[in-house]
Amino acid sequence: MRLPTSSPLRSLPWITAAALVLGGCATAPPQAAPVSRLDAVQKAGVLRICTPGDYKPFSFQKPDAGYEGIDVDLMTGFAASLNARPEWVKTSWANLMPDLTAAKCDMAVGGISVTTDRQKLAFFSSAYMVNGKTPIARCADAAKYQTVAQIDKPSVRVIFNPGGSNERFARANFKQAKLTLHGENVTIFDEILANRADVFVTESAEAITQQKLKPGLCAINPDKPLQYGEMAWLLPRDDVAFKSYVDQWLHLSQAGGEFQRVMDRWLK
Template sequence: MQTSLRKTAAALALTVGSALCAQAQTPSTLDNVMQSGVLRACTPGDYKPFSFLRADGVFEGIDADLAQSLATALGAKVSFVKTSWANLMPDMLAGKCDIGVGGISVTTERQKKAFFSTAYMVNGKTPIVRCADVTKFQTLADIDKPGVRAIANPGGSNEKFAKTNYKQATLTIHPENLTIFDEVLQGRADIFVTEAAEALVQQKLKPGLCAVNPDKPLQYGEMAYLLPRGDVAMKAFVDQWLHLAQVTGEYQRTADKWLR
């Protein structure tokens, strides 16, 4: 019996050791990026001030600039991969991305399938409405009423917030994030709830729209970068790079450039 147990234990130890050795030999995303010289950054590119795809094909914004900085720290160049909010996670799981950027909200649902970097911004859910209607939509109870026409974009945390919280308001899922603010401005919808940073930027870009209490969001939220699940080396590097960007002032200078 003891001989049999020893053989079983030895076989188990060999199996575990082989698995650990194989895991150690598997290159991380960090290794792959440094060897290829390319950092593939998936981004929807429709979310000012984080990442926005211009008509000339150039991505701009806070996260576009910071992705360039991260790539430089890795000795690589960034290559942006256009995706959508609905396809962001599938593209990450399919190996099309080394990192996901562009104003990504930290959620437990996303955490089940991927890693997040350390959060770099607190950015809660904030309504944006026509300025004449600001006093009408001060609370979630004010929004979720019969006759209120709410709107949301598909595939991300804005849609989830709307579907979770609206029981009486009429909700429309608008497929184009770039034109969703015009729906409110032109009176075809009454309210859109998004992150405070986007609401503040859009009220500057579209006179007639106002963010409602952006300093007191309806729901707490954080922004972070999406990373391959289980890749501890890549997460550790991104977290350290982000820490240094914050303590040296690089992050704040970049954010101020796009938020002012």
């Protein structure tokens, strides 16, 4: 059959270009799927966990350099589900996100509040606790610090620890009170007892825990926090497989009762 002179098949450049395109599509190698931490942790047998280790009852570093708390117990069980051992990576609240995004650890725990700022840079696990902002003060003064308005006065000395949601809450809500940044979360409660500060606003679980440990301090209305909050674990962004596994493990731990047994061990 003779092709008409107007036929596009008579255009050799067109045929050549089409052949190159089709050939390229046929021979292009498939893109390798990104390696999930789910696979990497199982292969290594080690789960690296960042934590500040200064926040009872979630994660607290002991004098022997070991860790204890709610998240420590839960991470022990979670790591075991991957046939891995937990390896704790000491960090601070200011360096928590930089250390996670720099892949110094596989996840971060230790009483981390869910915030939209953190969500921009990382994934959160499903929230496992509602834990809003609660003032803690000397019991003799508790009646004076029931609300944000009562705390935000020039005569009130508000203390807070750096780098986390406690600092953000204090700076956003207290414009008249005297603000003091205290670098050690472990000793911040002693500052109130020593009358060098009046109020510290933190999560209700920590306020309740510290009033038991520090006679003379009282958590103020922990069942009616000043601001709603949730706690979760911080996970690398875009690792959907790892997040899905973390969430499913947490769900099964809650449904099976182990999660509640850990909570009871530390909060009752």
